[in-house]
Amino acid sequence: MALSVETLSTAASGRDDRPVLLVLADSLSYYGPRGGLAADDPRIWPNLVAERLGWRVELVARVGWTTRDAWWALTQDPRVWAAVPHAGAVVFGVSGMDSLPSPLPTALREQIRYLRPEPVRRAVRAGYQVLQPRLARLGRPLALPPQLTSHYLEKCRGALQHLRPGLPVVATLPSRHICDAYGRVHAGRDGTVRAIEGWAGQHGVPLVDLGAATGEHVLAGRGNPDGIHWGFEGHSAVAEAMLGTLGRIVPVADAPMSEGIR
Numbered sequence: 001m002a003l004s005v006e007t008l009s010t011a012a013s014g015r016d017d018r019p020v021l022l023v024l025a026d027s028l029s030y031y032g033p034r035g036g037l038a039a040d041d042p043r044i045w046p047n048l049v050a051e052r053l054g055w056r057v058e059l060v061a062r063v064g065w066t067t068r069d070a071w072w073a074l075t076q077d078p079r080v081w082a083a084v085p086h087a088g089a090v091v092f093g094v095s096g097m098d099s100l101p102s103p104l105p106t107a108l109r110e111q112i113r114y115l116r117p118e119p120v121r122r123a124v125r126a127g128y129q130v131l132q133p134r135l136a137r138l139g140r141p142l143a144l145p146p147q148l149t150s151h152y153l154e155k156c157r158g159a160l161q162h163l164r165p166g167l168p169v170v171a172t173l174p175s176r177h178i179c180d181a182y183g184r185v186h187a188g189r190d191g192t193v194r195a196i197e198g199w200a201g202q203h204g205v206p207l208v209d210l211g212a213a214t215g216e217h218v219l220a221g222r223g224n225p226d227g228i229h230w231g232f233e234g235h236s237a238v239a240e241a242m243l244g245t246l247g248r249i250v251p252v253a254d255a256p257m258s259e260g261i262r
Contacts, residue, residue, distance in 0.1 A: 019088030021050045022080065024070040024156070025061040028175060028210070029093050031229035036063075043232045046091075048239035052252060058083040066098045066106070066144040067152040074156050089168040089250055090160060091242070092153060096174040096210065098144035099192035100182050103135035104128060106143050133180055139187030146188075146195035153199055168249045170242070171200060175210040176218055179227035206245045213241040 023029060023046045030037050030044050037044055039059045042051070050057045060073050060080055070092055074080050084090075102109070112128060115121040144152075153171060160167050173196055174189050189211070200207050214234040217223055223230045230238070243252055 016056055017086075019053070019055045020083045020086045021046060021053065021055045021057050022083045022087045022090045023057065023059045023061065023093050024073055024080070024090070025059065025093030026065040026069075026097050027061065027063040028096055028229060029059060029061045031224060032235070033224050033229075033231040035224075043235060045235040045238040045242065046093075048235060049242050049246070052239075052243055053088070053246070053250070055088055058087075061093070064097055064106075064143075065094055067092065067094045067149050067156070068144060070094045071152045071155050074159060084160065084163055084167075087164065087167060089170060089246060092156060092169070092171040095149055095153075095172055095192060095196055098142060098146075098149045099174045099186065099188045100143050100177075101136040101139050101185055101188065102141060102143040103132065103138065105141075129181075133183045136181075136183035137185050139185050142188040142192070146191045149192055150195040150199035153196065153205075154203070157203060157205065168246070170206050170208060170245055170249075171196060173197075173207055173209040173211060175228075175230075176215040177228040178219060178221070181226070182228075184227070206248065208238070208241050208245050210238060210241075213237045 025046075027036065029046055030039060030041070032041070032043065039046075039057070039061075041047065046057045046059050058079060060077055062069070065073075109128070112121065112125050115124055157169055160169060173193050174186075176189070177186060178184050193211075196207065199205070214223070214230050214237055217230060217234045217237065218227070221227075223234055246252060
């Protein structure tokens with residue numbers, strides 16, 4: 001990571017001096033019951049957590065991100081570089097995508113958008129959308145093997161500890177899904193959970209189990225109709241779980257979350 005504390009510590013005058021909750025995540029961090037939401041929407045869990053902490057949020061996330069993408073964001077995104085010196089805690093809200101079946105390697109799937117001419121791109125995408133749920137029922141290969149999930153989590157943790165020794169870090173265990181696009185199969189979750197728990201235990205990183213927080217909500221069909229993202233009930237549950245974990249390492253106010261946000 002070609003950065004230095006001196007580079008990271010150059011902040012513009014007049015900035016909000018509240019601590020930053022830096023969240024590196026996938027679309028579960030900002031999708032609601034009907035689709036994606038703006039990063040400042042008060043109903044998504046990063047903002048619910050920051051409200052209770054009295055902090056501000058830097059949410060760096062995209063659809064389909066794995067822990068490898070979190071590492072790339074940490075090393076390549078200048079928003080992250082600006083947030084790290086002011087962070088009160090960092091949350092790795094990734095690993096869910098890692099554990100999903102991905103018959104077409106992620107690198108190839110991501111290249112579909114670049115195909116030309118347009119009719120070729122549409123035809124390839126349509127074929128992928130037909131084959132993906134069928135092949136996903138095999139349960140493998142995963143978008144990211146468990147050993148690589150823990151590998152990239154450690155690269156992220158190690159880089160942050162080099163820059164900010166003692167900076168609190170929290171990681172997450174995968175959520176659950178009933179998503180038709182993945183054949184309603186999640187056979188890779190257990191292996192990913194074991195890998196993350198092994199890494200977290202070795203380095204003393206606290207974990208939030210997104211599956212435990214939102215599993216009943218999703219499996220009962222109360223989330224997004226896509227079967228993988230959450231409704232606001234799910235976001236509130238994750239916020240409470242995250243605050244319970246953060247409360248062991250940073251001060252958390254006793255005041256409840258805003259009634260209008262619940």
